[in-house]
Amino acid sequence: MSEKPKRRYVSHLRRQNAEATRLRIAEAARTLMLERGYAATTMADVAQAAGVVVQTLYSACPGGKPGLAKVVYDVTLAGDAQPIPQSARPQVQAIIAEPDPVQKLSMFAAMAVAIFQRVGPVHRVLRAAAAADAGLSDLLASTEQQRLVGSRGPAEDLAAIGALRTGLTVERAADQVYALTSFELFERFTEICGWSVGDFQDWLARILAEALLEPAERERR
Incomplete structure (x- = not known):
């Protein structure tokens, strides 16, 4: 003992x-x-x-x-x-605990932008080298698949509180979350179009709400 x-x-x-x-x-x-x-x-x-x-x-x-x-x-x-899954981290748990779907997506957009800023430079370096390195190419393909799987989290969270747009499945909602939160999209808006990070974050929160939520949920705000 x-x-x-x-x-x-x-x-x-x-x-x-x-x-x-x-x-x-x-x-x-x-x-x-x-x-x-x-x-x-x-x-x-x-x-x-x-x-x-x-x-x-x-x-x-x-x-x-x-x-x-x-x-x-x-x-x-x-x-x-730390070996803590992304889904178990405090920022994600705070999003899950938030009852308002519009605010959920606003918080999610803020988290996504913070990740873009943190990971973006690394992702760009790895993308540039992947064509000449099969192992690295496989790694990037795996991270994209993980992003797609992870995109089910916000979709399932919205579905659980009945906030998903009528007729929109969790799978299709996750696909849209995945596409809208790509590194490449963030780079194009902020580096090519010249948007500020804040402008992109506001746009991302708004477009996610428009794509995923029932109109009544958005109109309440």
């Missing part, structure tokens, strides 16, 4: 150390990839910048360099190295 707390402490300490190492690796790799590009960033360079041996890098990033890119992407997306 007396050994259990000690084992829990050791396990917790190991998990903290692993998370700290993963975060250090992700930050070092992200910095190098943004400075040099994906192809010019070597595993040895990342290990040196992160202060770990190369073997530790390979252990923390299964799959070699594409695995390293996945760690960079995942940590940048989450904002930390």
Whole structure:
């Protein structure tokens, strides 16, 4: 009985150390990839910048360099190295708890824009290199599939409170959420069209409401 707390402490300490190492690796790799590009960033360079041996890098990033890119992407997306699903994070839970569907989508748009700003530069570097790296191409295809699956969350949340537009299925609603929250769309509006981030966020919240909600729900606001 007396050994259990000690084992829990050791396990917790190991998990903290692993998370700290993963975060250090992700930050070092992200910095190098943004400075040099994906192809010019070597595993040895990342290990040196992160202060770990190369073997530790390979252990923390299964799959070699594409695995390293996945760690960079995942940590940048989450904002930390904690193994907490996106759906369980406080910002998402706050959106789920919000009873008003228009406000839900406004909060969702704000979260999406924050992710665009955080992950966008990494996503662009990886996209540019994917044509010449099959493993990286597979990684990006996988992240897109994950985005599509994740887009069911807002759709299911709206359906659960009866706010989805009549005749709109959860699947079709999720498809629209997925398409409207693409990195490429954000880049086109803010970088090519010259919109401010705030203007894009307002537009995204409005267009999501128009596409997904019953007119009566929007008119109440």
